[in-house]
Amino acid sequence: MRATGHVFKYGDNVDTDVIIPARYLNSFDAQELASHAMADIDPEFVNRVKPGDMIVANKNFGCGSSREHAPLCLKTAGVSCVIAETFARIFYRNAINIGLPIIECPEAAKGIEAGDEVEVDFDSGMIYNRTKGTEFKGQPFPEFMQKLIAAGGLVKYTNSKR
Amino acid sequence: MGMTMTQKILAAHAGLDSVVAGQLIEAKLDVVMANDITGPMALPIFKEMAEKVYDKDKVVLVPDHFTPNKDIKSAENSKSIREFAREQGLTWYFEQGKSGVEHAILPEAGVVVGGECIIGADSHTCTYGALGAFSTGVGTTDIATGMATGELWFKVPSAVKFVLTGKPGPYVSGKDVIIHIIGKIGVDGALYKSMEFTGGGIANLSMDDRFTMANMAIEAGAKNGIFPVDEQAEAYMKEHSKKEYKIYEADADAEYDEVIEIDLAEVRPTVAFPHLPGNAKTIDEIEAMEPIRIDQVVIGSCTNGRMEDMRRAAAILKGQTVHPDVRVMVIPATQKIYKQCIAEGLLDIFVDAGCAVNTPSCGPCMGGHMGVMAAGERCVSTTNRNFVGRMGHVDSLIYLASPEVAAASAIAGQIANPEKVGGR
Numbered sequence: 285m286r287a288t289g290h291v292f293k294y295g296d297n298v299d300t301d302v303i304i305p306a307r308y309l310n311s312f313d314a315q316e317l318a319s320h321a322m323a324d325i326d327p328e329f330v331n332r333v334k335p336g337d338m339i340v341a342n343k344n345f346g347c348g349s350s351r352e353h354a355p356l357c358l359k360t361a362g363v364s365c366v367i368a369e370t371f372a373r374i375f376y377r378n379a380i381n382i383g384l385p386i387i388e389c390p391e392a393a394k395g396i397e398a399g400d401e402v403e404v405d406f407d408s409g410m411i412y413n414r415t416k417g418t419e420f421k422g423q424p425f426p427e428f429m430q431k432l433i434a435a436g437g438l439v440k441y442t443n444s445k446r
Numbered sequence: 447m448g449m450t451m452t453q454k455i456l457a458a459h460a461g462l463d464s465v466v467a468g469q470l471i472e473a474k475l476d477v478v479m480a481n482d483i484t485g486p487m488a489l490p491i492f493k494e495m496a497e498k499v500y501d502k503d504k505v506v507l508v509p510d511h512f513t514p515n516k517d518i519k520s521a522e523n524s525k526s527i528r529e530f531a532r533e534q535g536l537t538w539y540f541e542q543g544k545s546g547v548e549h550a551i552l553p554e555a556g557v558v559v560g561g562e563c564i565i566g567a568d569s570h571t572c573t574y575g576a577l578g579a580f581s582t583g584v585g586t587t588d589i590a591t592g593m594a595t596g597e598l599w600f601k602v603p604s605a606v607k608f609v610l611t612g613k614p615g616p617y618v619s620g621k622d623v624i625i626h627i628i629g630k631i632g633v634d635g636a637l638y639k640s641m642e643f644t645g646g647g648i649a650n651l652s653m654d655d656r657f658t659m660a661n662m663a664i665e666a667g668a669k670n671g672i673f674p675v676d677e678q679a680e681a682y683m684k685e686h687s688k689k690e691y692k693i694y695e696a697d698a699d700a701e702y703d704e705v706i707e708i709d710l711a712e713v714r715p716t717v718a719f720p721h722l723p724g725n726a727k728t729i730d731e732i733e734a735m736e737p738i739r740i741d742q743v744v745i746g747s748c749t750n751g752r753m754e755d756m757r758r759a760a761a762i763l764k765g766q767t768v769h770p771d772v773r774v775m776v777i778p779a780t781q782k783i784y785k786q787c788i789a790e791g792l793l794d795i796f797v798d799a800g801c802a803v804n805t806p807s808c809g810p811c812m813g814g815h816m817g818v819m820a821a822g823e824r825c826v827s828t829t830n831r832n833f834v835g836r837m838g839h840v841d842s843l844i845y846l847a848s849p850e851v852a853a854a855s856a857i858a859g860q861i862a863n864p865e866k867v868g869g870r
Contacts, residue, residue, distance in 0.1 A: 297633055297722060301833040306812035310512060310519035312487035312586075324835035344634040344667060348833060349812070350484065350569040352585035373638050373669055374569055378585035428470040428599065438587050439494050442595060 285406045287364035287385070288414075289336035292322075292329060293398035298341050299348035300375065304357045306349075317353050318360035335362035338404070340396045342368065346375025355379040365404050367411060367422070369393040380429055381438040387411065387422035395420060448697025450605040451672055452640040455580040455694050459563040467604035467701075475504065476562035476579075478592040481548055482509035484567030484585070486523040489530055491590035499534050500596035506538040506557055507531050508548040511808045516815040546780025546806040549573040549661060549748035554780055556687025560675045561694055565592050570748050570830065572663045576656035577683060578675035578693065583664060603669045605640040606631070607702040610647030612711035617864045619758065620655030621750055621828065621848035622716045624662045627708065629716065629726025637667035639703065642696065647710045648673060653682045654754035661749045662830050665723040715864060717826075718846035721834050729851065729863045738845070739771070742825040743856040744837075745849050746777025746804075747811045750828035753783050755849040760792040762853035762864055768800035769859030775817050777804045801856070813837045826855040 302325035304317055311317065322329035339345075339358065345368035346354060355378045358366065366379065369390040379386045385406055392411045396402060400415040409422040425433065435441035449457065449464060457465040459473035480488055485507050492499075499505040507527045512520035531539035538557055545551055549570050552558045560578035565571065567589035574581035584598070592598050608627065628635070641663045643656075651659070656673050663671025673679065675693045683691050714728040732738070745751075745759045756778055768774050776796045778784040784806060787793050796803050810817030811829040819825060819838035825845065827837070832844035845861060854867035 299831075299833045301812065301831070301836045305835055306483075306511075306814055307818075309483050310517060310523065324840050344637065347633060347667065348569065348831060350567055350571075350583040350585050352484070352487065352587060370634065370637060372634070372667060374583055374585060374664075377588060381585060381587035426470060426601075432599075438591055439491060442495055442591050 286403060287336055288401065288403040289334065289338045289364050291338050291340050291396055291398060291400045291402055292326070292333070293396065294325065294339065294341040296343045297347055298325060298345050300346055300351050300354040301348055303346065303354040304351065309351060309353055312353060314356055314360040317357035321357040321361040330361060333361050333363065336364045337362060338402055339363055339366045340368070340393055342393050343370050345371050347372035350374045352378045352382065355382055355384040359384040367392050367396070380432060383437050389420050389422040392420035392422065447701060448699035450640060450700045450702070451642055451674065451694050451696040452580055452605060452670060453602055454696070455561060455563060456600060456602055465602045467602055469602045470599060471602060472597050472599050473563050475565055475592050475596050475598060477504055477506060477558055477564040478589060479506040479508065479548065479552065479566035479571065480589050481511055481568055482513060482520065482524050482527060483511045484589060485527040487586045488567065488590040488593065489526060491587055492593050495591065496594035499593050502535050503537045504596065505536055505593050506552065507536060508540045508545065508551060509542065510545065510547050512814050513542050513807055514805065544781060546783070547748045547751055547808055550751055550779035550783070553577060553657065554686060554782060556689060559683050559687050559689045559691035560679065561692030565589065565598060569664045570661050572668065572670050573657055573661040573748060575660035575663065575670050575672035576653060577679055578673060580670055580672065582670045603638055603640045604703050605642045606636050607705045608641060608643050609705060609707045610643060610645040610710055611707065612647050612709045613650040614710040614713055617715055617850050618713050619848050619850065620651060620658035623708070623710060623713050624659040625716045625718045625723065625726050625846060626713045628662065628666045628724045630706070631666055633665060633722050633724040634667040636663065639668055641666065641668045641671040643671065643673045648676065650710060652754055653678055654752040657752060658749055662723065665830060715848060715851050717851060717861060718832055720832050720843045720845065723830065723832060723846060732861050733863060737860040738824065739860050740826050740855055741772060741823040742817065742819060743772060743774040743852050744777070744810050744817055744825060744827040744829060745852050746775070746779060747808065747829040748779065749830040750849050751777055751779025751783065753786055755828065756783060756787050756792050759849040759853040760795045762850055762867060763799040763801070763857070764795045766799055766857045768856050771859050772856055774801040774856045775804055775810065776801045777809055778806060780806055810837055826852045826861060828852050
């Protein structure tokens with residue numbers, strides 16, 4: 285599986301409160317949440333994001349609350365992949381569980397800028413910066429997580445075991 | 447190779463003799479908890495997997511974030527988990543008026559004890575590590591799976607060991623210690639890891655101090671925070687719970703990524719400045735700065751809404767008056783604490799000083815309701831996060847502090863040193 289899109293770039297410690305502020309958490313409707321994605325860090329995000337676009341950030345992306353609304357609103361807004369130097373652990377689990385592709389890759393986080401066109405090959409973990417002509421190798425998922433992803437997320441994996 | 451305390455609990459719950467850091471395991475769950483934000487979202491996911499919860503005594507629901515219901519959508523969400531709790535015959539459903547903030551009510555009601563493996567769909571679920579349990583926050587799909595199967599996958603964490611020595615000063619509590627620690631290691635200083643607290647200094651920390659510290663382990667990126675079970679912890683569990691607890695101890699040869707020593711006597715009243723819990727400044731550094739005028743003070747939450755927090759705030763506010771430019775909200779974290787505040791005369795102290803005293807709720811902590819801030823406003827809060835927009839407008843500012851610093855600041859109208867305002 286591959287995805288191609290333009291990049292929205294952010295810094296360290298992008299927290300779940302800015303990804304989807306708590307004032308919108310009285311709903312868990314994916315479309316409604318998507319209409320507020322990144323509201324408190326980048327109010328223009330929802331107007332500019334196109335299907336396939338990617339988020340690239342530095343350390344500790346998704347820190348803070350356990351709200352699964354955060355990866356869900358990004359996925360529903362059209363984000364095809366989040367690449368970061370590191371992810372906060374609950375966001376990491378949630379993204380895998382709902383099927384939002386994420387890749388840890390410090391080199392890519394440094395070598396990709398806002399607006400760059402990037403292609404990701406999820407099978408190999410390769411990240412190609414088409415704008416700059418550079419490429420990076422992301423951290424592969426451990427085998428168990430690959431199984432989870434291949435099954436289509438945690439719910440399907442759980443049902444397939446029983 | 448020896449195991450850390452956390453690794454021992456995980457191994458026991460995975461049916462393994464031993465585990466190592468990085469290993470992926472499936473562990474049995476003793477408690478699975480969700481609230482009025484994460485619970486309603488979990489129900490349709492749960493129904494894809496099961497009709498009945500795996501154990502009606504182990505699945506716990508606590509409406510506490512947007513309750514008393516702040517709007518129609520929140521009311522519908524609360525209704526959905528209330529009906530689910532009824533239909534499933536859950537033993538532990540905490541309704542408004544008999545309830546409180548999840549991480550205060552679960553230990554208080556004896557739902558969680560030492561040695562257990564606990565997940566909650568709330569990041570501050572790490573609080574129960576104060577009782578010597580493995581306890582961690584997860585998202586909605588994880589919690590739905592836990593509700594259906596009673597099991598969940600975990601990556602076994604490595605650990606950072608904190609050796610605590612000495613005795614904290616009179617105006618220093620668990621909040622100052624944990625902000626000091628996060629300031630030292632950073633908001634991702636324990637990413638994916640356990641924070642294991644050890645050392646003789648722990649005897650000088652009350653259970654409420656330990657709950658506060660374990661609660662904020664997530665603010666350093668940790669998977670869990672955990673304390674050894676000593677006489678104080680055993681006494682707490684015997685008083686509050688009918689459940690059997692189990693004591694696990696780290697092996698003498700357990701491996702740690704890092705060992706950090708903290709002399710509690712050297713920790714000063716410490717405040718986390720916007721917009722990260724790791725932006726720690728001591729009260730002495732703050733006193734050397736231009737005064738920071740404030741508009742609001744919040745004393746409460748899963749971090750600092752317990753009985754000792756109320757007593758510490760009241761000791762400062764007794765006979766004093768809140769600054770005319772400041773709005774103060776005191777929110778006892780559970781009904782039991784609320785009632786104890788009445789019995790001890792603390793509510794009189796708060797109300798006489800000019801504080802609003804609210805019913806138990808997460809309320810203003812995440813800008814939900816009961817204290818949302820306008821642009822440009824500043825708040826000293828005993829809560830756990832000071833992210834951009836956390837408590838309202840993106841241009842409002844949150845300073846995280848202990849109940850004593852918060853109370854002193856309420857009187858002074860600026861961030862203030864409780865040693866100078868204080869009543870002790």
